[in-house]
Amino acid sequence: MSTADRETVTGIPPGIAAAREELTPMLSQYAELCADHEDALVLFQVGDFYEAFCEAAEAVARVCEVTLTERSDSTGDYPMAGIPIDNAASYLESLLDAGYRVAVGDQVEDAEAASGLVDRAVTEVITPGTVVEDDLLESGTTNYVAAVTHESEAPADVDPGPGPTLGLAAVDVATGECLVTAGEPGTVAEELDRIAPAEVIVGPGLAGGDATCDGPERGSTESEPAPVEFDPAAGDPDRTVHDHDPAAFERSAAVDRLESYVPVPERRFDGDAELRAAGAVLAYAEYTQGGDGPLAYVSRIRRYDPRDRLRLDAAAQRSLELFENRGIGASDTLFDALDSTNCALGRRCLERWLRRPLVDAAEIASRHDAVGELADRTLVREGIADALATAYDLERLVGRVSRGRADARDLRSLYATLAVVPELKATLAEGEGGRRSGGEVSGAEGSGAGGPETLPRTDHLRALRDRLDELEEVRELIDAAIATDPPQEITEGGVIREGFDDDLDALRATEREGREWVADLEARERERTGIDSLSVGHNQVHGYYIEVTDANLDRVPDDYRRRQTLKNSERYYTPALKEREEEIVGAAERADALEYELFADVRDRVAAETERIQALADALAELDALASLAAVAVAHDYVRPEVVDDPDAGIEIEGGRHPVVERTEDAFVPNDADLPRGSIAVITGPNMSGKSTYMRAVALAVVLAQTGSFVPAQAARLPVFSRLFTRVGASDDIAGGQSTFMREMSELTEILHDAGPDSLVLLDEVGRGTATTDGRAIARAAAEFVHDELGATALFATHYHDLTDLAAERERAFNLHFTATREDGEVTFLHRVVPGASSSSYGVEVAELAGVPAAVVERSRELVAETEAGAGAPLGPGRTDDEIAPDRGTDPDAEDVSLREFLAEEEADDLPAIEPADDPAAGDEADPDVDADPVTDADSGTGSTADAAGDVPPSVAAELRDLDLARTTPIEALNALYDLQNRLEDDDD
Numbered sequence: 001m002s003t004a005d006r007e008t009v010t011g012i013p014p015g016i017a018a019a020r021e022e023l024t025p026m027l028s029q030y031a032e033l034c035a036d037h038e039d040a041l042v043l044f045q046v047g048d049f050y051e052a053f054c055e056a057a058e059a060v061a062r063v064c065e066v067t068l069t070e071r072s073d074s075t076g077d078y079p080m081a082g083i084p085i086d087n088a089a090s091y092l093e094s095l096l097d098a099g100y101r102v103a104v105g106d107q108v109e110d111a112e113a114a115s116g117l118v119d120r121a122v123t124e125v126i127t128p129g130t131v132v133e134d135d136l137l138e139s140g141t142t143n144y145v146a147a148v149t150h151e152s153e154a155p156a157d158v159d160p161g162p163g164p165t166l167g168l169a170a171v172d173v174a175t176g177e178c179l180v181t182a183g184e185p186g187t188v189a190e191e192l193d194r195i196a197p198a199e200v201i202v203g204p205g206l207a208g209g210d211a212t213c214d215g216p217e218r219g220s221t222e223s224e225p226a227p228v229e230f231d232p233a234a235g236d237p238d239r240t241v242h243d244h245d246p247a248a249f250e251r252s253a254a255v256d257r258l259e260s261y262v263p264v265p266e267r268r269f270d271g272d273a274e275l276r277a278a279g280a281v282l283a284y285a286e287y288t289q290g291g292d293g294p295l296a297y298v299s300r301i302r303r304y305d306p307r308d309r310l311r312l313d314a315a316a317q318r319s320l321e322l323f324e325n326r327g328i329g330a331s332d333t334l335f336d337a338l339d340s341t342n343c344a345l346g347r348r349c350l351e352r353w354l355r356r357p358l359v360d361a362a363e364i365a366s367r368h369d370a371v372g373e374l375a376d377r378t379l380v381r382e383g384i385a386d387a388l389a390t391a392y393d394l395e396r397l398v399g400r401v402s403r404g405r406a407d408a409r410d411l412r413s414l415y416a417t418l419a420v421v422p423e424l425k426a427t428l429a430e431g432e433g434g435r436r437s438g439g440e441v442s443g444a445e446g447s448g449a450g451g452p453e454t455l456p457r458t459d460h461l462r463a464l465r466d467r468l469d470e471l472e473e474v475r476e477l478i479d480a481a482i483a484t485d486p487p488q489e490i491t492e493g494g495v496i497r498e499g500f501d502d503d504l505d506a507l508r509a510t511e512r513e514g515r516e517w518v519a520d521l522e523a524r525e526r527e528r529t530g531i532d533s534l535s536v537g538h539n540q541v542h543g544y545y546i547e548v549t550d551a552n553l554d555r556v557p558d559d560y561r562r563r564q565t566l567k568n569s570e571r572y573y574t575p576a577l578k579e580r581e582e583e584i585v586g587a588a589e590r591a592d593a594l595e596y597e598l599f600a601d602v603r604d605r606v607a608a609e610t611e612r613i614q615a616l617a618d619a620l621a622e623l624d625a626l627a628s629l630a631a632v633a634v635a636h637d638y639v640r641p642e643v644v645d646d647p648d649a650g651i652e653i654e655g656g657r658h659p660v661v662e663r664t665e666d667a668f669v670p671n672d673a674d675l676p677r678g679s680i681a682v683i684t685g686p687n688m689s690g691k692s693t694y695m696r697a698v699a700l701a702v703v704l705a706q707t708g709s710f711v712p713a714q715a716a717r718l719p720v721f722s723r724l725f726t727r728v729g730a731s732d733d734i735a736g737g738q739s740t741f742m743r744e745m746s747e748l749t750e751i752l753h754d755a756g757p758d759s760l761v762l763l764d765e766v767g768r769g770t771a772t773t774d775g776r777a778i779a780r781a782a783a784e785f786v787h788d789e790l791g792a793t794a795l796f797a798t799h800y801h802d803l804t805d806l807a808a809e810r811e812r813a814f815n816l817h818f819t820a821t822r823e824d825g826e827v828t829f830l831h832r833v834v835p836g837a838s839s840s841s842y843g844v845e846v847a848e849l850a851g852v853p854a855a856v857v858e859r860s861r862e863l864v865a866e867t868e869a870g871a872g873a874p875l876g877p878g879r880t881d882d883e884i885a886p887d888r889g890t891d892p893d894a895e896d897v898s899l900r901e902f903l904a905e906e907e908a909d910d911l912p913a914i915e916p917a918d919d920p921a922a923g924d925e926a927d928p929d930v931d932a933d934p935v936t937d938a939d940s941g942t943g944s945t946a947d948a949a950g951d952v953p954p955s956v957a958a959e960l961r962d963l964d965l966a967r968t969t970p971i972e973a974l975n976a977l978y979d980l981q982n983r984l985e986d987d988d989d
């Protein structure tokens, strides 16, 4: 949608503005609502429809695919389009998807009771980040709107530091959760990516907002801070970003507003930017909910420091496929693999945990304790799952209750959810058999020799059980008041249970007796008149009537009064019937009104317990998330990691697996990882051999462990990292306007700036996005920097073989590689990591596997062979030495050997034997002594050079001696040997 389009349909549509002076009262009312909501498309209730007019109508017709009609009145013809109110959700969704904010102008008085024009008001502004309608929200997800602003001025006594401080506040309007933090722009960008808001409003002076969808005009502000470059949509181009009323960002306005939510806001928030962001986001949330004042259910305003959680930026979340699948390897995400939750509360909690893994070893251990206990106690875990499967989304329900939007069904859902709490508490304390750690099944709990066991066993679960507030009064109130299967409509009766209110019962009794009297009337009148065909009926217009066919009119008694004449009959009423009717109608109307009053009162009484209900929702959510982690651990054979609170501890994983890939591979090959703190593992191996999967599996084990989950491995001993960085894969960022290489480099820059000894860094093929020489140089320099300067623990997968030399040169660098076998010309990847470096990528074979035409594959092989023989035409800069594999022929007896060993054997047949610098036989680190003499002696019997070994000319010997093998790639060595050999042959001639 272009800016111009949006401008003509938000605020007053030009067609209406042009006729403003002469509009009918109704369209004037529409114009006023539009004028008050310049940033939104106004939908205006007319009976059962929401209508829009003129340019706005054209947009609604186009986006919602509804018919464009016309409203004609004495002042002119106006295009009009409407959507049915009963079925509005899908249309609203289309409008939101098209980028509109929608102001809902409802009739706020009873149309029948109104004298003249019905009163209308905007009851809600629906925006992507503030929708609260269940129909428009995905179940079990969070939907945040965020506000970002910057420090208007640094306090005089505080060093302003190297850059601006930004404040970030986000609120989930459906559940009332509110998060507030601050930091330099990089940190705030990272936090925005974690919170992943659907919509962001930016404060004045922040560049990057979409000024075209401004709310009210920018007014004067207390302070006019210097503009700061910050793009809130950098991590997600789909995020809606716009400015909002600058006055809402002013400090004094923010403090005033926040006072309705928290005591002494100035003390609660850390600095000006946080305070102003929090004030603004709440102002915006209130505005979208109709602007009737504070949102009472936003009571959980949490201020946090990003450093209190494992920091994962958008690149890391993306490349590790935590929440979003990028189609690499498997179709699921880590979250999918981990999500065995039973209700929306738990799902949201698990997502929150995974977005913010812990960094406190004790907290992590405490979660592991709870997961371990639930993994052991199978029946308890299953009992929890069964109970929670019937729980509704308490957070959203209580939000609706508090906003006064809940209907009777919502209250019944709330009741049903509260009803599981006593059951859950009992389940947690139940002593019963279950799976113990290590897999054995225990006997009956609590019956051991040590006497009755206290259950739950762990402090974590005990504390959680104590937080399960049964809210008995609320439960009893709802059960006593609300009908068990109430209608959705709350103004038409049937929502309050009999026995709850005497007056209501009396009215309903009157109504019932009246109806019974009418029901018996037909029989009584037939008997009285002798007219067998006489009938009693009711319709909306005339009410009750007695109908007599024309043939029997002569028998109609005197007290019958004519009401209506039909073709073959007459309809009558009697004074007694009329009296009864008035009684019935009066009682029903008063009963309906009383029911609504009673219902609203019950809803208010429930709303008064919002905080307790939210606290219960938190506890249920955590219990579900823990039970889910335990269920996954049991189902997929995860192990409790030992988490070591020692800054020098490294990663030790035995038999580690990738939690997502292992579910799609029939035979996933587990691998070990032993990465001392501050070490860098250079990982080489053929394409498709498993390098990326391995690196990710290591990182995911760290993420899982710090989330509180067990990990897919036989055993794991892990440190606590503060930050996780990735530079994995080269994906085009066309939407972001960056080239692949540019993006690669900017991600690398972040890592090189911010990583430290507390970081885990994954680098996958850094440098491959540019010319080989440059790419190789960058890769090398980056690896050295990570090792020497940052001291981060790193895994570096590469096809640049020179990088394996790092192992010889740096104390904490070592090589790992992946193995393959070849049988009948076919390469089989073993997916097994072994120490040392490999020397080939099997690129041609992978191309063949991928279906590259045979002619191209064959030609590739020829070129590879030519180049390896040192005689071929150069292949150009796009090809690296290590990507060039010789045509290795077939070996039917191939065994499970490392690729390097395999190549060494094959090359010995027809080439001068080369012992590459990084022979895996040398162990974890390439041995410089082995590297120093790559040319085998005469015993290797590989051709004419052996014969000449006895009398090597001094020039050849000198050249050989001067070869710097630590810096020579295998192919360069091969070429050098070829030269030297030629010179020896020339000498022989």
Ligand SMILES: Nc1ncnc2c1ncn2[C@@H]1O[C@H](COP(=O)(O)OP(=O)(O)OP(=O)(O)O)[C@@H](O)[C@H]1O
Binding pocket: 328, 329, 330, 661, 665, 667, 668, 669, 670, 671, 685, 686, 687, 688, 689, 690, 691, 692, 693, 694, 831, 832
């Ligand atoms: N340990 C494993 N066990 C079984 N299959 C695996 C294993 N590791 C990887 N695979 C399979 O091999 C495929 C390729 O793995 P991966 O992408 O990790 O290779 P790579 O060496 O990084 O390749 P490239 O160098 O081309 O990027 C995966 O999609 C997965 O299906």
